[in-house]
Amino acid sequence: MSRPPRTSSTITKKLLVLTSALTLTACSQAPATQEGTQTASAPQTGFPVTVENCGRELTFDRPPSKVVTGYHPSLETLLALGLSDRIAGRTFFGESAFLPGQKEQYDKIPQISETIMLPQKEVMLAQGADFVLDNAMAGFDTAGGYAGVAELDAAGSPVYILGGWCSPEETLQYTLDKTFTDLRNLGKIFGVSERAEKLVGALQGSLADAKKRVEGRTPVKVLATDGGKGPVNAYGGSGVTNQMITAAGGVNVLADVKGDYTEVSVEEVSAAQPEAVLVSDYATLRGEDMPSSPAKAEEAFAIAKNSPAAKEKRYLALPVAAQHPGYRNILAITDIAAFLHPDAFTR
Structure with missing residues (x-):
C-alpha cells in the first residue's frame, strides 16, 4: 500500500498517515448506546455556559452526557478529567502507548469506527451525540463523506476542536497554553471546573519543573x-x-x-x-x-x-x-x- 498523497492541511496529513494502515469499515458499525446517561430535564446549577471555539460560540444548558470522541488525544483528555461515564462512542486507537490506567477505560467504551477518524456521515449522525470532541477538522470534511460541523450542530451534536486546530493556519499558531484553555473550557462544559483547574495546576507544575531543570x-x-x-x-x-x-x-x-x-x-x-x-x-x-x-x-x-x-x-x-x-x-x-x-x- 502506498502512502496517501499529502494535502494542504497539516492535521489531515498526519491523520491520513495513520489511517492508511487500517481498513475503513465504520459504515457497518451500529450506533453507540450509553446506559445511565443524564436525562434532559431541568437546567442544572451553573448552567447555561458559553465557550468559544473555532470562531463559534457554543452554549450548553446542561453537561453533555452522550459524547463521541475522535482521534485518541481527545478521548484521553476527557478520561483525565474523569469523564469516562459521559463517553458513548470512540474511534479506534491502534497504538499500544496508552497512558497509565486508560486502556481499561478505553476498552469499555463502544467503538464506532475502525480507524482513528470519526465514522462516515450516516453513522456519525446516528449516534445522537450531544457533544463531539476531536483535534482536527479532517473528520468533518463533507467532501470526504463525513458529517460537517454545521450538520452536527444542527443535529444537536456541537463540535469542539482541541488546540485551536481549526484551520491549517491556526494549526501553525498552536501554543502550549491552548491545552490549558481547552481543559478549562471542558471543565465549564461538563460542570467540573474545579476538577479541571486541579488538572491544569498539576500540568503547569510539571511543565514548570521540566523548564526549571533544563534552564x-x-x-x-x-x-x-x-x-x-x-x-x-x-x-x-x-x-x-x-x-x-x-x-x-x-x-x-x-x-x-x-x-x-x-x-x-x-x-x-x-x-x-x-x-x-x-x-x-x-x-x-x-x-x-x-x-x-x-x-x-x-x-x-x-x-x-x-x-x-x-x-x-x-x-x-x-x-x-x-x-x-x-x-x-x-x-x-x-x-x-x-x-x-x-x-x-x-x-
Missing part, C-alpha cells in the same frame, strides 16, 4: 522526523512539536522551515547536524508504509551520517498521539527533556 543548559539540536529516505517527513518551526522541543530544552534544527508536519530535502537534514532525533512512533501500526521507530531513526542517521546524533545513535520514540493537542503533549515534554538532558533528572 541555563545549552539547548540540544533536535531533528523531529516521521521517517523517509527522501524527501524526509519532518517537523518545521511552527506547531506543537516545535513548541515541545523548545520547552524541553532543545532547539529544532528545522526551525527555519515553514510549517509543522512537512517534507524537507535530504540535503536540509544532512546539513542540520542534529545532536538528537525524535521519531514519531505509531507503536502497533506497522507494515510496508508504517516502518518501526528504530527503522525511521536509522533512515535519519543514514542521511545525517556525520552528525552527533548518528554517531551516538541517539533517538527517542515519541508517541504520535503526543504530537497532537491534548492532555498528553504537556506530559511528553518531561519525557523529551529527560531524554535531551538526562543529568538534569538524576536529582
Whole structure:
C-alpha cells in the first residue's frame, strides 16, 4: 500500500498517515448506546455556559452526557478529567502507548469506527451525540463523506476542536497554553471546573519543573522526523512539536522551515547536524508504509551520517498521539527533556 498523497492541511496529513494502515469499515458499525446517561430535564446549577471555539460560540444548558470522541488525544483528555461515564462512542486507537490506567477505560467504551477518524456521515449522525470532541477538522470534511460541523450542530451534536486546530493556519499558531484553555473550557462544559483547574495546576507544575531543570543548559539540536529516505517527513518551526522541543530544552534544527508536519530535502537534514532525533512512533501500526521507530531513526542517521546524533545513535520514540493537542503533549515534554538532558533528572 502506498502512502496517501499529502494535502494542504497539516492535521489531515498526519491523520491520513495513520489511517492508511487500517481498513475503513465504520459504515457497518451500529450506533453507540450509553446506559445511565443524564436525562434532559431541568437546567442544572451553573448552567447555561458559553465557550468559544473555532470562531463559534457554543452554549450548553446542561453537561453533555452522550459524547463521541475522535482521534485518541481527545478521548484521553476527557478520561483525565474523569469523564469516562459521559463517553458513548470512540474511534479506534491502534497504538499500544496508552497512558497509565486508560486502556481499561478505553476498552469499555463502544467503538464506532475502525480507524482513528470519526465514522462516515450516516453513522456519525446516528449516534445522537450531544457533544463531539476531536483535534482536527479532517473528520468533518463533507467532501470526504463525513458529517460537517454545521450538520452536527444542527443535529444537536456541537463540535469542539482541541488546540485551536481549526484551520491549517491556526494549526501553525498552536501554543502550549491552548491545552490549558481547552481543559478549562471542558471543565465549564461538563460542570467540573474545579476538577479541571486541579488538572491544569498539576500540568503547569510539571511543565514548570521540566523548564526549571533544563534552564541555563545549552539547548540540544533536535531533528523531529516521521521517517523517509527522501524527501524526509519532518517537523518545521511552527506547531506543537516545535513548541515541545523548545520547552524541553532543545532547539529544532528545522526551525527555519515553514510549517509543522512537512517534507524537507535530504540535503536540509544532512546539513542540520542534529545532536538528537525524535521519531514519531505509531507503536502497533506497522507494515510496508508504517516502518518501526528504530527503522525511521536509522533512515535519519543514514542521511545525517556525520552528525552527533548518528554517531551516538541517539533517538527517542515519541508517541504520535503526543504530537497532537491534548492532555498528553504537556506530559511528553518531561519525557523529551529527560531524554535531551538526562543529568538534569538524576536529582
